[in-house]
Amino acid sequence: MSGTALTVVLVIGVLVAAGITWGIVALVRRQQYIKSLRERGWTFVNSPQLDAVARLSNPPFGLGFRRDPDDQITGHTASGRPFQVIEYKSENWKGWVAMVSLSRRLPELWVMGGEARPRYGVEAAKMQSPGALGPAWQIGALVPSYAAEVLTPQVCNQLNGLAGGLPGLNLGIDSDQLTVLDPPRKDVDQLGPWLEQLAAVADAIDATPLDHRIQPEQPPRFSFYHHPDWHLIGVDDSLLHVTPTNRGGHNHRTEDVIRGRDGDGPPFVAFTHHWQTTRTETSTDSEGRTTTRTVTENHSEAILGFQLPVRMPELTVAGRSFGRGISFESERFNDQFKVTSPSTKFAYDVIHPRQMEYLMATSPAPFRVVEDWVWFAPGDHSQVSIAHNSRFLREFLAGVPRFVWRDLGLAESPYPPLDTVAVPGGR
Known part of the structure; x- marks a missing residue:
């Protein structure tokens, strides 16, 4: 063996030994950490179930x-208040969250101090910080008067004390949980007193007259932020037989199935459909030898459908493409959209001038009415896409004239006009 090769072998051996040593040290430290948690009477769970965070719906x-969810610490504070410190990872965030229980289910409220930055995805109005907190704090809520009710001088005093040990306090109310990002969980001797301070904030909030703000209890299911009637199912391959999925190929399966509705809008189902196709490729080399190989390709498509209360004639609304659809009085609309239907009268009744203006203003994803379903081609399966198309369709259906619903057998329109035609989450 040459000197260079020997050196490489020695370096590799040193690195492997160092890695093993580091792994042993990390394992010992972890076991010591878990032991210190249990000595306090707390419980440590290495792989908690998703149920540990399922009822939480505010970011993260x-x-x-x-x-x-990953490592989880649970227990009770000195006053008997349940707490949880858990590692959590989602598509847009990864870190640790601490929480203690409140006595009531309250609306969302965001309180950030020091170097804290707003949580990803939060939709709340910013408002002035109360004097007891000072101008360096950021406050967010959907209803300003609610924030003022919660942030009493007593609550603010406790928040100031809690923030003293952190570079930035990022606190929120999520139903009956008071949550804080990035708690001091590495040092158990520091975590214990800090949880007591967090419990003191919860005590002060519980002592505040907020019974008129109590929120209804939600079903125990995986919910979505600002969409209380959505729920995550995960997998439901029975949908492959009743939805307009691609029927070619093999190994068909569903992923990230969601069911729900927004307010009085139509209920929907949404998921990603995966499947595979296989083909055989034959090639001949320069010497005339033939080889054959099998190539498998993976495919996916986003499926999004909304169920109507009554069957409708078929109607397709899509972007302009080759060929012409039904011609409408607006050339600008005809240049932007292609509308097809076996019933021209139905198309004219539904796509009236105001509806044309709405379609041109919102530029929706292509959609097709088939019996009592409206199927979209959203392009991607995401929370934003579902919310956008749900809001669009609710407005579109509100624009369908009353006489059309009556012709279809309903006494009145099932979708009265909304206050605004804005489409949140627009793309």
């Missing part, structure tokens, strides 16, 4: 389809 929870 309630967003996306990837929701993975």
Whole structure:
């Protein structure tokens, strides 16, 4: 063996030994850490179930389809208040969250101090910080008067104390949980007193007259932020037989199945459909020898459908493409959209001038009415896409004239006009 080769072998051996040593040290430290938790009477779970965070719906929870809890610490504070410190990973965030229980289910509220940055995905109005906290704090809520009710001088005093040990306090109310990002969980001797301070904040909130703000209890299911009637199912391959999925290929399966509705809008089902196709390729080399190989390709498509209360004639609305559809009085609309239907009268009744203006203003994804379903071609399966198309369709259906619904057998329109035609989450 040459000197260079020997040197390489020695270096590799040193690195392997160092890696093994580091792994042993890390394992010992982890076991010592877990032991110190249990000595306090706390419970440590290496792989908690998703149920540990399923009822939480405010960021970082309630967003996306990837929701993975990891190490979990649970126990009770000195006053008997349940707490949880858990590692959590989603599509847009990874870190640790601490939480203690409140006595009531309350609306969302966001309180950030120091170097804290707003949580990803939060939709709340910013408002002035109360004097007891000071101008360096950021406050967010959907209803300003609610924030003022919660942030009493007593609550603010406890928040100031809790923030003293952190570079930036990022606190929120999520139903009956008071949550904080990035707690001081590495040092158990520091974590214990800090959890007591967090419990003191919860005590102060519980002592505040907020019974008129109590929120209804939600079903125990995996919910979504600002969409309480959505729920994540995961897999439901029975949908492959009743939805307009691609029927070619093999190994068909569903992923990230969601069911739900927004307010009084039509209920929907949404998921990603995966499948494979296989083909045989034959090639001949320069010497005339033939070889054959099998190539398998993976495919996926986003499926999104909304169920109507009554069957409708078929109607397709898509972007302009080759060929012409039904001609409408607006050339600008005809240049932007292609509308097809076996019933021209139905198309004219539904796509009236105001509906044309709405379609041109919103530029929706292509959609097709088939019996009592509206199927979209959303392009991607995401929370934003579902919300956008749900809001669009609700407005579109509100624009269908009353006489059309009556002709279809309904006494009145099932979708009265909304206050605004804005489409949140627009793309």
